[in-house]
């Protein structure tokens with residue numbers, strides 16, 4: 016499984032000189048795309064996520080969500096059972112029944128996602144046809160879409176990508192002859208959205224739209240005059256779908272850290288021809304504030320080494336932030352997938368010679384981490400405590416999806432997520 | 446297809462992981478996609494284990510499906526053996542791999558590794574976690590103890606003169622509710638009785654330990670959900686009797702001591718006379734008077750639920766108003782027990798149904814799993830956790846068994862803590878206008894954070910909704926609002942029932958007090 020499929024390719028990365036990318040194909044210790052439901056169902060408040068899968072899928076979501084915070088969440092699983100598999104029950108009829116049951120219970124739902132899983136894909140249950148059929152039945156009350164969050168097709172944050180990509184075809188068409196408009200793509204905390212909107216409006220970019228929207232009834236319009244900025248690095252399919260609708264991506268680093276946020280805003284400013292004076296006038300104060308707040312954490316983090324296990328696809332932008340703004344040393348930056356176009360600006364900013372890895376063979380990677388003994392490892396929930404027990408501080412990558420970390424005023428919060436485990440280790444005398 | 450919000454049990458391969466993780470020297474290779482690796486966090490985060498579970502996942506992807514997933518599986522087994530050098534391998538499939546039918550057992554055996562391979566067939570679309578744990582433990586016991594089974598009809602060898610009786614302790618597993626501490630408590634009790642523990646399994650047992658199970662005279666089955674099937678096989682194969690009583694609570698612990706003593710042929714009187722638990726006195730002390738007749742709803746795995754119901758009634762003086770389990774395999778035991786309390790048994794793993802039943806029963810205390818903790822929170826009812834599934838806070842740092850005499854102390858503390866203290870309850874009744882003793886105040890010893898009003902809760906459907914005509918006069922509505930929240934639902938319900946029975950259309954303040962006099966307490 017491991018040795019045969021590990022390869023070193025000498026593909027050159029701009030900022031990293033000739034740093035090779037270690038490609039591995041062994042055991043991947045990463046959640047599947049269903050995990051995205053945990054944050055997406057809070058984001059789109061009138062949407063419901065119905066996983067069509069197994070007890071494993073239901074158990075994954077509830078375990079990854081940690082505590083059951085919500086007495087009645089806006090997600091559920093239609094658990095396939097042996098009657099469905101044996102053909103005693105028709106899967107499509109069963110699904111229709113479950114959806115009826117669900118919608119009767121939750122009349123406030125406007126958008127229903129049927130989320131495919133490994134079992135539904137292996138038995139070739141066609142959820143796109145099911146979605147069409149159910150839409151026909153339940154429209155205009157409820158629109159039904161589908162996407163795959165299966166572990167055989169998607170890794171962790173790719174579930175959000177698949178979800179957003181499924182939304183693109185139903186986005187309204189922008190008015191003919193519309194003036195250029197900006198769409199920010201990727202789920203962000205509301206506080207972050209509001210901050211970014213204020214900054215963009217300050218630059219004179221009006222009517223900024225966000226995707227996913229907070230309500231299924233407030234879908235952003237899209238068309239040839241749409242310029243979009245990705246707020247998250249894992250949205251390859253969504254980007255492709257937006258481009259098919261005529262939208263144009265504004266290449267930029269991601270809005271993590273003071274530098275990343277500035278560069279991200281700059282990409283919009285350039286597209287809108289904002290003068291450097293105006294850009295500075297809008298960004299200087301929050302930039303200074305962010306830098307001041309970051310300075311405190313840099314004292315704690317500078318010179319410390321960090322090792323990223325592949326998980327959220329946020330690894331490369333985070334590594335760039337930690338290396339350039341916190342002066343940390345990058346031991347290895349693992350990512351489940353390396354999307355070269357979307358990460359081109361990020362890769363260019365990485366220190367030369369950064370060790371990148373793509374894919375995973377978890378046991379071999381653990382060996383490397385133990386040998387390197389970094390000050391902090393960024394990894395998934397399954398690995399964190401065992402590494403802590405071996406004396407290595409960790410940061411759970413899933414927390415980076417649940418915490419507002421983008422933008423100027425969250426830059427220090429982001430740094431703090433890494434500083435806290437180190438600080439804790441210093442405090443503890445037990 | 447079944448619509449599921451929350452599940453009480455994971456899939457059966459998670460049960461297998463609980464056995465593999467509990468044991469030493471085994472490694473489990475699971476044919477599964479990457480997302481299934483989430484199960485590691487159950488052990489490393491929820492149970493706070495410091496090691497990864499001994500599990501390798503093949504993490505096949507869609508692109509492998511057209512190709513050779515069987516080869517992928519074989520490589521994973523080979524690599525796992527080379528890296529971890531286990532004394533035995535468990536192999537099996539998760540739900541997705543079950544569909545692609547690669548035959549993990551056959552593939553692993555074909556590798557001719559120098560260690561035994563136990564092939565687990567756990568039908569994911571049919572069975573659940575506890576069944577998977579029981580089946581895995583049974584297969585492991587058969588695989589490793591099978592070769593020492595004597596020919597049928599062989600009598601058990603006599604215990605050598607002067608030797609102490611020996612038993613096995615079966616059932617404790619990873620991720621179990623207080624298993625770690627129960628084992629310590631029960632082992633201590635057995636030693637006091639003069640009985641040696643031959644093997645504890647699966648927790649801490651190696652394949653070699655399992656091979657020695659037959660050396661014991663009898664088996665102590667702490668958790669029938671996990672060890673029942675293996676114990677039945679051991680009974681057939683080695684003629685080992687198994688204990689039936691589960692020592693949760695004073696009464697059950699005494700029953701257990703008597704049962705074990707009879708199996709071992711020892712005298713229990715000294716240990717029984719010692720009975721070092723504070724529960725009996727604490728329950729009899731005057732301060733506990735206010736516990737009398739508190740309505741409790743009990744839900745959990747069958748063993749813990751049945752045991753908790755008995756403790757609730759006989760040792761705390763509560764009234765059991767509901768009893769149920771999510772484990773259909775043990776529905777019979779729960780139905781039997783429910784007869785004792787004259788309640789309708791609830792056999793369900795449908796979270797919404799359980800919530801509705803709890804709301805309708807209007808208990809003052811819920812004894813349940815982490816699911817019921819959330820239900821209780823939503824309904825504004827006190828709750829204590831008595832059974833898996835549990836969350837990280839139910840793996841306390843301190844020693845806190847629920848079995849044996851110390852376990853009874855733990856139960857008393859854990860169940861009483863969420864309730865109002867006796868005098869406090871009266872004070873709230875008397876001074877309900879007081880800004881601090883207000884209606885929705887939480888027990889004062891739970892601190893201010895807990896005083897946040899409970900989340901808006903759906904008022905249980907008034908009985909009248911069915912009749913449609915019953916109305917509350919404004920003054921009666923105001924009056925019922927003065928009743929402390931923890932009994933208000935009951936008062937409202939009883940009044941409506943009373944009014945309906947009397948054929949009244951309007952509930953007045955008098956109806957309220959007439960109903961109070963009618964039902965009393």
Ligand code: SF4
Nearest residue numbers: 251254255258264356
């Ligand atoms: S790689 Fe090119 S086509 Fe694909 S999403 Fe990115 S910009 Fe669009």
Ligand code: SF4
Nearest residue numbers: 047072132133166480
């Ligand atoms: S990996 Fe597949 S089977 Fe496992 S939880 Fe994810 S979608 Fe379900």
